[in-house]
Amino acid sequence: MKTLCLCCCLLLSLPSPxxxxxxxxxxxxxxxxxxxTEPMTDGGEPPVFAALQIDGYASAKAGNTxxxxxxxxxxxxxxxxxxxSKPADKVLSIWQETRKTIPAATESRWQxxxxxxxxxxxxxxNGSGFVIWLDGFHRGMKGSSESVLNDDDxxxxxxxxxxKKPDTxxxxxxDSFAK
Numbered sequence: 001m002k003t004l005c006l007c008c009c010l011l012l013s014l015p016s017p018x019x020x021x022x023x024x025x026x027x028x029x030x031x032x033x034x035x036x037t038e039p040m041t042d043g044g045e046p047p048v049f050a051a052l053q054i055d056g057y058a059s060a061k062a063g064n065t066x067x068x069x070x071x072x073x074x075x076x077x078x079x080x081x082x083x084x085s086k087p088a089d090k091v092l093s094i095w096q097e098t099r100k101t102i103p104a105a106t107e108s109r110w111q112x113x114x115x116x117x118x119x120x121x122x123x124x125x126n127g128s129g130f131v132i133w134l135d136g137f138h139r140g141m142k143g144s145s146e147s148v149l150n151d152d153d154x155x156x157x158x159x160x161x162x163x164k165k166p167d168t169x170x171x172x173x174x175d176s177f178a179k
Contacts, residue, residue, distance in 0.1 A: 023049045024149040027057035027136055030091045032083030046080040048072075050091075052129055053149075056136025058095050065112040067133040068105035075099060112137050117173060118166035131159075131170075138174050146178035154178075 025034070030050065038047040055072050059065070078098050083091060109119065110130040120127040135149050148158040158177040165173055 024135075024147055025050050025053055026145060027054045027092050027139065028090075030054065031087065032089050032091055032094070033087035035080060035083050035091050036087065046076050048076065048129075049132060051076040051079075052132040053136035053139075054091055054095050056133040056138075057140035058092060058099060059133075060112075060137045060140030061096070062099065062104075064104050065114070065137075066105045066108045067110040067112075067130055067137075068108050069129075071102060071105050072133075074102055112141075112171050113169070115170050116166065117162035117168055117170055120170055121163060121166060131155075134170055134174060135178070138171060138178055142175075142178075144178075148174055148177050 035047070035050060038050060040046065041048065051072055055075065056067065059067070075095060075098055079091060079094050082094050082098070083089070086094070109115070109123070110127070110133070112134060115130065115134075120130070132149070135147050139145060139147060148155050154177060158174060161177060162168070162170060162173045
């Protein structure tokens, strides 16, 4: 469990250029077979990049605005285990059912309705994972596939626009850059 938490923290600390557009998933249609066939982390843990997007998406659908690495780690481990025996099932459905068994975090520096571009600028190392989570949240909230993770140009334009609007919520800026 400590290893998975460490992996989540490490992903949350990735600099933004390491966000791979080709790892963007569609949380609404992503199936268990896709999750369990993705490469494990160096520590042998399930893939976190997809989990951040799914958790953000599921959080929007549930009205949860808080991104929490500890909750994500627990969910990912449980969902990954379930998915191994249900390859055709949608990960989102399993994620949502599993999430109901785990208390949702209520406090975090990273919240869709409170985190500003200034907050991100002050801690980009930890904020990069939040950008991935927030992109999933935005897609779930809008019910669309519009994303800042489509390509590096879109992601970089989003981050540059965010830097120019430090007092604006990251989610508000994302809304104008997601394609």
